[in-house]
Amino acid sequence: MSATSNLKALHNSQSIGSFDVPGAWASTPCPHCGGNQALCVAYVNEGGGGGTRWYRCVTCLKGAVKNDEIVSPSAKPLRTPAGLPPLDLQIWTEVRTCLGSGAYAATVMLCRKLLFHIAVAHDLPAKNDKDRSPTFYEAVEHLQEQGLVTPKMRPWVDRIKDVGNDANHELSPITLELATDVATFTEQLLVLAYELDALMAQQAGHDGP
Ligand SMILES: [Zn+2]
Structure with a gap:
């Protein structure tokens, strides 16, 4: 088993619009901006619901990774009130x-x-x-x-x-x-x-x- 085993990734030559791997567009909370839509750039399915998915947020374009069910960096709870110095x-x-x-x-x-x-x-x-x-x-x-x-x-x-x-x-x-x-x-x-x-x-x- 190597780091590339079973890895499915968004290829450079593919345009995002034609990226039609099932589950490529995911509804997942963004830990950076609180958005909830992301592109799955790459994933590995380990079977039994396990695996790793690398996401790019469509709102702030930052990255996050989900190992099994745990997202890193972790989502920030609560919210930021407006007008803070x-x-x-x-x-x-x-x-x-x-x-x-x-x-x-x-x-x-x-x-x-x-x-x-x-x-x-x-x-x-x-x-x-x-x-x-x-x-x-x-x-x-x-x-x-x-x-x-x-x-x-x-x-x-x-x-x-x-x-x-x-x-x-x-x-x-x-x-x-x-x-x-x-x-x-x-x-x-x-x-x-x-x-x-x-x-x-x-x-x-x-x-x-
Ligand atoms: Zn975001």
């Missing part, structure tokens, strides 16, 4: 990458950091009256005063507080469910902090002269 966007993308690849403690720590960052970006002084960085409590209180943490989000805040502390001070297991809760809360925070304003601005642009 570049730094927030970078960290939020890392959060989604961590969550999608099973790095749950890293997910929670980055979410906590993002929460502090959003609070400071929304006028929380970077130093408190003891000349220290604001505490988690101060950051959350500030976000609540600004209307960015709503009463319904409060139970989640308590969760992110405890989980985030664990991640910072000691090693304790963080499950997919916990990390997903914390990340979902953070997504909601980003929506309230940035996306609503961005959508309003967009709408005002459409309604303008």
Whole structure:
């Protein structure tokens, strides 16, 4: 068995339009852009449903590979709210990458950091009256005063507080469910902090002269 055994590939001389190998066009989620249509550039069937398929996304043109049922790179869960400043966007993308690849403690720590960052970006002084960085409590209180943490989000805040502390001070297991809760809360925070304003601005642009 060699690396070329049973390999079926899209040949250079064939135009894409005439590429009619069964299953060449696949409905598969793109881990890069969230699109759901891809060209299968090559595949190996191992029988019994196993095998390897190399995909190119028709939307963003990036590649992904599916070994049996596992897609690499892994799909990023949740979504990116509109209107994020570049730094927030970078960290939020890392959060989604961590969550999608099973790095749950890293997910929670980055979410906590993002929460502090959003609070400071929304006028929380970077130093408190003891000349220290604001505490988690101060950051959350500030976000609540600004209307960015709503009463319904409060139970989640308590969760992110405890989980985030664990991640910072000691090693304790963080499950997919916990990390997903914390990340979902953070997504909601980003929506309230940035996306609503961005959508309003967009709408005002459409309604303008
Ligand atoms: Zn894509």
